[in-house]
Amino acid sequence: MTEATIDMTTTAVLKANTATSGGREEFAHTISGTIGKPYLDGKDAKFFCRGVNVFYAGEKQAIFDVNMDIGRNEVISMIGPSGCGKSTFLRCLNRMNDTIAGCRVTGDIKLDGEDIHDKEQDPVLLRARVGMVFQKPNPFPKSIYDNVAYGPRLHGLASNRAELDDIVEQSLTKAGLFKEVKDRLQAPGTGLSGGQQQRLCIARTIAVSPEVILMDEPTSALDPIATATIEELIDELRASFTICIVTHSMQQAARISQRTAYFHMGYLVELNDTKTVFTNPQHQLTENYITGRFG
Amino acid sequence: MSTLGILLTLMLLAAFSYYIGRKRSLALATPAKRDGNDLHSLPSYYGYLVVVWAVIPALLVFALWSTLETPLLTSNMRSHLPAEYQDKSADELSLTTNRVLNLARDPAQLATADPIFKAAAEDYLQMQSMSQTIKTILVLALAIAGVFIGLRHVKPKTRARNQVERVVQFIMIGCASIAILTTVGIVFSVLIESYRFFGQVPATEFLFGTHWSPQTALRADQAGSSGSFGAVPLFVGTLLISAIALLIAVPLGLMSAIYLSEYAGPKLRAYAKPAMEILAGIPTVVYGFFAALTVAPFIRTLGEAMGLSVASESALAAGLVMGIMIIPFMSSLSDDVINAVPQSMRDGSYGMGATKSETIKQVILPAALPGIVGAFLLAASRAIGETMIVVMAAGLAANMTINPLEAVTTVTVQIVTLLTGDQEFDSAKTLAAFALGLSLFIVTLILNVVALHIVRKYREQYD
Amino acid sequence: MSTTTERVKATLGKRYAREKRFRFYGLASIALSILFLVILLADIIGKGYPAFTSTYIKLDVQLDAQTLGVSADSTPEQLRTANYNTVVQNSLNTLIPGVTERKEKKALKSLVSGDAQYELQRRVMDDPTLIGTNQSVWVLADDDIDTYYKGNIDRTLPEGDRRIKDFQLTWLDKLEADGRIESQFNTIFFTRGDSREPEEAGILSALIGSFYTLLVTLSLSFPIGVAAALYLEEFAPKNNFWVDLIEVNINNLAAVPSIVFGLLGLAVFIQLFGVPRSAPLVGGLVLTLMTLPTIIIAARAALRAVPPSIREGALGIGASKTQTVFQNVLPLAMPGILTGTIIGMAQALGETAPLLMIGMIAFIMDVPSSVTSPSTVLPVQIYLWSDSPERAFTERTSAAIMVLLAFLVSMNLLAVILRKRFERRW
Ligand SMILES: Nc1ncnc2c1ncn2[C@@H]1O[C@H](COP(=O)(O)OP(=O)(O)O)[C@@H](O)[C@H]1O
Ligand SMILES: [Mg+2]
Secondary structure: OHHHHHHHHHHHHHHHHHHHOOOHHHHHHOOOOOEEOOOOOHHHEEEEEEEEEEEEOOOEEEEEEEEEEEEOOOEEEEEOOOOOOHHHHHHHOOOHHHHOOOOEEEEEEEEOOEEOOOOOOOHHHHHHHEEEEOOOOOOOOOEHHHHHHHHHHHHOOOOOHHHHHHHHHHHHHHOOOHHHHOOOOOOEHHHOOHHHHHHHHHHHHHOOOOOEEEEEOOOOOOOHHHHHHHHHHHHHHOOOOEEEEEOOOHHHHHHHOOEEEEEEOOEEEEEEEHHHHHHOOOOHHHHHHHOOOOO | OOHHHHHHHHHHHHHHHHHHHHHHHHHHOOEOOOOOEOOOOOHHHHHHHHHHHHHHHHHHHHHHHHHHHHHHHHHHHHHOOOHHHHOOOHHHHHHHHHHHHHHHHOHHHHHOOOHHHHHHHHHHHHHHHHHHHHHHHHHHHHHHHHHHHHHHOOOOOOOHHHHHHHHHHHHHHHHHHHHHHHHHHHHHHHHHHHHHHHHHOOHHHHHHOOOEEHHHOOOHHHOOOOOEEOOHHHHHHHHHHHHHHHHHHHHHHHHHHHHHHHHOOHHHHHHHHHHHHHHHHOOHHHHHHHHHHHHHHHHHHHHHHOOOOOOOOEHHHHHHHHHHHHHHHHHHHHHHHHHOOOHHHHHHHHHOOOOHHHHHHHHHHHHHHHHHHHHHHHHHHHHHHOOHHHHHHOOOOOOOOOOOOOEOOOHHHHHHHHHHOOOOOOOHHHHHHHHHHHHHHHHHHHHHHHHHHHHHHHHHHHO | OOHHHHHHHHHHHHHHHHHHHHHHHHHHHHHHHHHHHHHHHHHHHHHHHHHHEEEEEEEEEEOOHHHHOOOOOOOHHHHHOOOHHHHHHHHHHHHOOOOOOHHHHHHHHOOEOOHHHHHHHHHHHHOHHHOOOEEEEEEEEOHHHHHHHOOOOOOOOOHHHOOOOHHHHHHHHHHHHOOOEEEEEOOHHHHOOOOOOHHHOOOHHHHHHHHHHHHHHHHHHHHHHHHHHHHHHHHOOOOOHHHHHHHHHHHHHOOOOHHHHHHHHHHHHHHHOOOOOOOHHHHHHHHHHHHHHHHHHHHHHHHHHOOHHHHHHHHHOOOOHHHHHHHHHHHHHHHHHHHHHHHHHHHHHHOOHHHHHOOOOOOOOOOOOOOOOOOOOHHHHHHHHHOOOOHHHHHHHHHHHHHHHHHHHHHHHHHHHHHHHHOOOO
């Protein structure tokens, strides 16, 4: 199954290559640094990434020398053909790649000026600050309440039950779920609908008051109505969080993000204001992608 | 002809039938216009068709005859015994029957036997050889007739392939049904004998009585009456030893599985997994030997050094070793269960900033709980049914105690003891073994069915 | 710095300590399990390896016709029943002269094993011209003497506490000084059946019994298991009551205690159908029923691993379902099926409890000649010997366990090699 998918991606990528500029070597040559505006003013940048490379087991390189900044309280979307390394790059930002055996990340990633790979830095703390929402809703096999209380309990964020109740209620409210579930907080989280489950996962993530929320195709498993709800939610959350969202839907990127990054075969090809990317792409590869020549 | 001889002859005949069946089909085939011929099936299928006709009916008769032969011959012999033997009680009649059968099997004894028994045994032997002769003739005649009938079916329009394939399907269904037959056989054997046991000993005494001493049964002057068959001490002993075993196997097996699947690098896994498999592959008789000759004396010495009195066949020794035996079982079952928890669950927890152990304790284990309960039940069933370790390392005395330093006995130990001593069939003592077997079967059956059900539901949840 | 950061930082120390502790428990569990394995194996090997040698004593025997009561042209029957006992005794008397007391006389005689006279008998029957000559013969020592030479009797203990008394020790010291005591490889252990005397006991009859039993098991369970698996995996209708019932039964039978199968064998095969007790045939039948679930489950997994493309390919060129399965699918699944079968056979080889129920615990000296002659099997032999108090039997029990484990390891290795060799990535 997985093998089959990978196979499909490779063929897709190969096709993409022949459509544009031949083999990887030749294609890599066409990118001399990222086109657009990958960098922000020092004080505006929440994340600062320079020369990021990611290798999977067996020295298989998935990310090549990515340089970019992610701004405070912005929604940045990452698009690109599947297998181009969007998820891989996103997972660098909270060191989720550490949990994959044989995966190695090099380069500089700073969060508020602190190197996240520093010896002093703790992945547990980092992940409390940089939360993550996944493609498939993955509530824990616990009650709705316990799902949301999971993080605060782990990190000792509430000193008593009342505080915890408060955090849970606020998080659920922010995630736009409270009204729907307030009568059944003790019901299992797995019993909710797909869209509700994903909002529960978002509530769970914001319950620890992170500074950044990473979302990896959060709506790809949901129906259009649930997707719309989540998109609205993301727009509201922008006020309090920095949000990086990987999406396979260009419309979604256009609707919700301020800046958009286009990845291709592990390279960050173009990063610019969303409007520019979709109306006036600078790179041929970006244009090919958004005009639907492949993807 | 001997049984082996008949089977070999049938095999030869089968090879021969295949050969001529195939040849005949080729001879009958009229070449068609272009390539090939007008045969419905490939020639080899006509060969198989003749083999089916030749062998299957003959084999069926052979199997039926062989199965029924001994019971029929025995009852025939019994009915020819002098009247004074036939009038005796069922117990004694079966005792006499067994004696005659033993004589018939052992020529050395036969020469010096009591004339009445000798006559019966010789009669039996004569009938047996006659039966064998008739069987041989019948089976071979059927086989040869089968070859001819089969050959008559070799015609171009015969749908040989379809017919052969039908027979093959039936054979396969028969083989698969053996599983059902086995269960029926188990139920049948333990139920019938237990029914007879409960005719002699009330079920309430067996289930609730607290005194077990079958050894005193059947004193000369009170034939049929029995010793004490209160099985509660056996149940308590079984539970005590199983509890000790599970107390060791469940935490160690579960923790090993957790470590192997969540923490261990590929290198440790490459060594630890085979080591666990070796532990699982060691026959229980070896564990029993280890328990009886090494662990039990060790525990005794240790206990005495601490001023405790420890029985030389303490429940602790047997339970401890049984626990070691079950560790790999528990570990591999838990390993499967833990691996079935989807990775997305782990990612969710790590993404929240949980440490590994927090993820395991608060997400993976709760998610895997049904599967782990299933594994626990299977391990418990294994512990309750384990025989050799307790036969070799636990005692025979039915003490009712929950002190692990004392000797207790178990259901399986008593089954073995009752059935390996001098047996008189149909005595309450022997039948008691089947009643114990019935209780053992019911308990383990319930545990297994519940466990398998839980585990299957659990797997479906994450499929 | 946000409050979240502060609070999380405050918990970190405790949380990492807990993490470390949990990790340690896991590692300790594995270490403990492996330690148990090492102790078990070390214990068995430590106890068992001395059994592979036996102590022999060199006797000078006078095979004169008169003492033996035979001549060079006696019939084999006469040679067989000749008086070798006295010859052995005479030679012991000349080795250790002046023994008069009754107890000591008896002890002198039991310096050598009861096998000594049979050793002479074998030699003379092989070569009757030996009659009338003097021969130096290495004969088997008694098990107590053997135990002493293996260092398991402490001569510093008070005399009353040891099985070898002071006067025997002086004899032994004398024999040893004369170079009449030697340790040789224990061939008897591999070439004879059971015996009441530990030094004469061997595992051959049990090994052959195991062989016949497994032969019956294999020749029944393999074809039946494969046929059942083929049916269930390839032909059986889905959602059919009987098929589901069969599956439930197979899964459940895999977890039924082995002793229950013994009860089945006793009540059905022996009592109902009159299969002879104690024979490999009935043992094999019982073990067949026990190993069938293992083989069926493994075979089904192997069949399932054959990709559908193979079936579609064959069906596509017009083969019937049965042809496809037998000619295309089954051969590809065969390595997996064989691996499962070998593992099933290894289980059957180590099985003991059900065989006790069907009388395979007889005392068997002779090598069984067929699947219907009374026999025992290796694990049951181990069980029987483990009951004997003599040190020499303990030793042999452990050695028999080593042989059993060697067989199991080789079978499992074979299975692993088979799996590795034919492992296929579709
Ligand atoms: N765990 C992994 N091990 C090895 N290779 C991986 C792993 N995850 C992803 N990859 C590879 O890295 C590349 C990028 O994958 P990914 O980041 O998942 O792409 P995207 O999310 O853009 O579809 C792909 O070629 C994929 O095959
Ligand atoms: Mg992805």
